[in-house]
Amino acid sequence: MTINPQVYSIVVSEESFPDKSVIIKEGSGGDWIYVILEGRVKIKKQTSKGMLTIETLTEGDFIGEMELLKQSNVPRFTSAIADGPILVGTLDTEQLKRDWEAQPLRLKKLISSLMQNLEDAIKNFVDLAEASK
Amino acid sequence: MKTEGKIPPVARLKYANGDLIIKEGDFGLSIYEIISGKVGIFVDSSGTEIQVATLGPGMIIGEMSFLAGTSSPRSASARALENCTLEAWHPNMLTTAYKQMPTILRLITGNSLKSLVRVNKMVSGFSLKKRRAEAEQVQDSSDPWSSKRSFYRKELDKECVYRPVNSPKNLKLFGQIKDISRGGLQMVAKTSNSLDYSHVPGDEFFISAQFKEGQKVNMTAKIIKLQKGEKSGTISMGMTFTHMTHEDQKRLGFFLMP
Numbered sequence: 001m002t003i004n005p006q007v008y009s010i011v012v013s014e015e016s017f018p019d020k021s022v023i024i025k026e027g028s029g030g031d032w033i034y035v036i037l038e039g040r041v042k043i044k045k046q047t048s049k050g051m052l053t054i055e056t057l058t059e060g061d062f063i064g065e066m067e068l069l070k071q072s073n074v075p076r077f078t079s080a081i082a083d084g085p086i087l088v089g090t091l092d093t094e095q096l097k098r099d100w101e102a103q104p105l106r107l108k109k110l111i112s113s114l115m116q117n118l119e120d121a122i123k124n125f126v127d128l129a130e131a132s133k
Numbered sequence: 134m135k136t137e138g139k140i141p142p143v144a145r146l147k148y149a150n151g152d153l154i155i156k157e158g159d160f161g162l163s164i165y166e167i168i169s170g171k172v173g174i175f176v177d178s179s180g181t182e183i184q185v186a187t188l189g190p191g192m193i194i195g196e197m198s199f200l201a202g203t204s205s206p207r208s209a210s211a212r213a214l215e216n217c218t219l220e221a222w223h224p225n226m227l228t229t230a231y232k233q234m235p236t237i238l239r240l241i242t243g244n245s246l247k248s249l250v251r252v253n254k255m256v257s258g259f260s261l262k263k264r265r266a267e268a269e270q271v272q273d274s275s276d277p278w279s280s281k282r283s284f285y286r287k288e289l290d291k292e293c294v295y296r297p298v299n300s301p302k303n304l305k306l307f308g309q310i311k312d313i314s315r316g317g318l319q320m321v322a323k324t325s326n327s328l329d330y331s332h333v334p335g336d337e338f339f340i341s342a343q344f345k346e347g348q349k350v351n352m353t354a355k356i357i358k359l360q361k362g363e364k365s366g367t368i369s370m371g372m373t374f375t376h377m378t379h380e381d382q383k384r385l386g387f388f389l390m391p
Contacts, residue, residue, distance in 0.1 A: 099235045128263065
């Protein structure tokens with residue numbers, strides 16, 4: 001997957017991490033959004049049976065966007081862990097927040113709803129995984 | 134819900150319990166906000182309708198197709214679980230706003246949309262596997278000669294009495310069994326039954342029917358698929374057995390002998 005050039009315009013810093021680094025920790029605060037520039041990242045959630053992988057993200061995918069487009073100051077819902085060495089770009093969160101706030105109410109409602117549905121779907125998935133033998 | 138914002142809502146719509154609001158696979162871009170009532174979201178997984186979410190007032194349905202664009206069919210069905218009022222938003226009033234949104238926000242939204250589609254697929258795949266395993270368990274506990282016909286479905290039109298497993302013993306709801314096999318049955322009931330007692334996939338019921346004169350068979354089954362019945366004002370439930378005594382299994386087995 002290629003990275004949209006527009007993304008680079010709001011990357012404020014680039015950082016590399018070794019394999020298995022925790023980029024975002026579930027339950028922690030923080031509202032940074034990252035874009036994967038190189039490598040792969042696993043999105044995981046803590047369950048009664050250990051860490052469950054929800055999905056694997058690759059170049060061009062974003063990490064940590066769920067919290068920004070829902071409401072601020074909610075704890076991180078999932079963890080993001082490097083799957084091999086990675087290079088990520090940190091996005092200008094303040095700019096993103098301003099852009100987001102300026103959107104029409106209904107459009108914000110619609111996108112927030114998508115984020116909420118994603119969170120619910122992940123919860124559903126975790127419940128099913130926990131219930132299975 | 135207030136109607137703030139530049140563009141007025143297009144329409145307020147009322148749906149009765151059981152009504153289909155969005156059909157999976159259809160092409161439609163309208164967005165709905167739930168004003169009152171509950172709406173269930175269902176996905177079809179190899180012919181089985183699986184409920185993946187229950188939404189309430191203030192929540193939005195239909196946003197996935199809108200965000201994915203015109204070429205994308207509805208990824209799930211939405212059905213009223215009680216009498217509902219919805220506000221339908223014409224997609225045009227949001228298309229421009231969405232196009233004008235900064236590219237990065239659109240990319241981020243697209244990213245989440247992709248994740249949601251993926252996770253929903255995993256959830257429905259998982260639920261289906263789980264339900265199949267449960268259905269097989271019931272079959273496994275049967276005696277060997279009858280399990281051979283476990284897939285034989287007998288069509289019939291038999292009145293039965295049923296009630297939710299956690300309801301008072303004297304409660305009697307009536308339904309018609311349309312077909313029955315060793316693994317489960319298809320039952321049609323009046324939609325009004327589901328007004329007082331929950332009838333959604335996953336709900337479990339005690340069912341009692343007489344397949345032969347003077348011989349009652351008691352079954353416990355749960356809904357795996359819920360549809361509108363052929364006649365208006367009815368619902369059709371695809372159910373899988375969750376429990377049956379050995380005696381009842383035998384009686385049903387004899388009844389199912391061709």
